[in-house]
Amino acid sequence: MSKAYKLPIGPVHIALEEPVYFKVHLEGETIVDVDILSGFVHRGMEALVLRKNFLQNMIITERTCSLCSNNHPFTYIMAVEKIAGIEIPKRAEYLRVIADEIKRAASHLFTIAMQAHLIGFHSLMTQTMETREILQDVKETIWGSRMDLSANTIGGTKYDLDAAKTKYLFDKLEELKKPLRELFEIFRENKLVMARTKGVGMLPTEDALRLGVVGPTARGSNVNNDIRDIYPYVAYNKLDWNVVLEEGCDVRSRTLVRLREAEQAISLVEQCLREMPEGPIALKGLPRIVAGEAVARTEAPRGELFYYVKSNGTDKPERLKWRVPTYMHWEALRVMMPGNKTADTALIFNSIDPCISCTER
Amino acid sequence: MKTNKQELASTLLSELKLYINAGIASMHTFSGPLGNEDIFVRLNNKEDIASVATMVKKHQGRCVTVTPNGVEGGDEVAYHFCIEGVMLNAISFTDDKTVPSITPILKSADWTEREMNDLFAIKPVGHPNPKRLILDESIAEGVFKEYVSLSEAMAGAATCSLWENLNEAKQGESHE
Known part of the structure; x- marks a missing residue:
């Protein structure tokens, strides 16, 4: 009963959100190797952005991905601001953190809900999505959209919080705390969840370092690649928080990192709401982008997001390149999957928080 | 314990000069208000990128990505490395559509070098797995x-x- 099989998953498949193609090599039920093919929906965005001006590109970059949507224009804008030598108002620094952390918590909960679905624990999935719905309400109320917030602009932010909105945010965050704690307990203690996630999809620390993985995938293997910490930006260095690390190197550890970060996001937003200074939210007038080059990075929900901008003094970039977090994780699947069972394929895949729309940009 | 990035950046710069044989065409560092350091180095010889990668590996750094860019007379290839939070951007120039692959040294450069081959037809010479990454044709088989x-x-x-x-x-x- 050690017959070797090849199993195709994708490019379009019920267990995958988006098209990517795995060729899984099996011995019986056990995975021995996996090949990954991508590139089915390449959109040529890096070519498109060269035809648009610096302001239009804020809109395009936000469409790279849904869950990390806030981080794309955010990082792009920070690179442009570096070239132009723009220093944004203090209040905008805090507003940028608030938008980012709300998106992070919502994104993490979505991935975790998918995990509950993949292990067949459907009541837990609905419970997670229901909790996430509080954050979706927040996004819709504050920014007017459930996914793309358009929170940032070159030189500051596009949105501000008045007293009523601040109170609303405080109330909603309070409402989130109890259900989030409950979820954390279930994902940490429940026997069914434990049986399906503990020791599954191992990514040892040395492999995480070698492959250059980022975000919760790295932190679940005890590697601190948190850009908010190692390459601080906006107000993160003024807030009280610690990098979340787990040592299990498995699917469970990556989940726990995400849940702890969702809780931490509440604390970060609350701190911002309390400490945010009064004042303008953006610079007035249009920015002048001189010739130059710059890099910027942020910690998107899935991990490090990198932008490189090169300008030549015109209103359009000469080159704009970005590297999304998931991009670094595909090769890691070839370490995580071998030795596991067929039935865990989709589960391990989900644990890297895959995003094909990001990867294929 | 936090890394002192200014110190690390100047260490990296002096080490770089030892690793690079053909020398540096230009160099500048962008020091951010929050202590972040972005180093930009332009290499005289594209072959030196392997030495830069070796240095990055020695410091347990990683390749963040590679940006190819068509310029007059050839292509500019910018390699972006991260070493303990410091960004090292090494930019080389190629006029014959080839660069030495750094994937054998830094595994983190794997996909981005394959993408460079697909989109810019710049061949990473010595890549261990130089298959197409984008628009893979094997699906038609x-x-x-x-x-x-x-x-x-x-x-x-x-x-x-x-x-x-x-x-x-x-x-x-x-x-x-």
């Missing part, structure tokens, strides 16, 4: 007939006997 479907395999995962039945049923028609 009828692979669906060659493989078992996931639903069958997942059913087999539930019990051994199911899987054995599946094996039997597939006998004779599976392709090895």
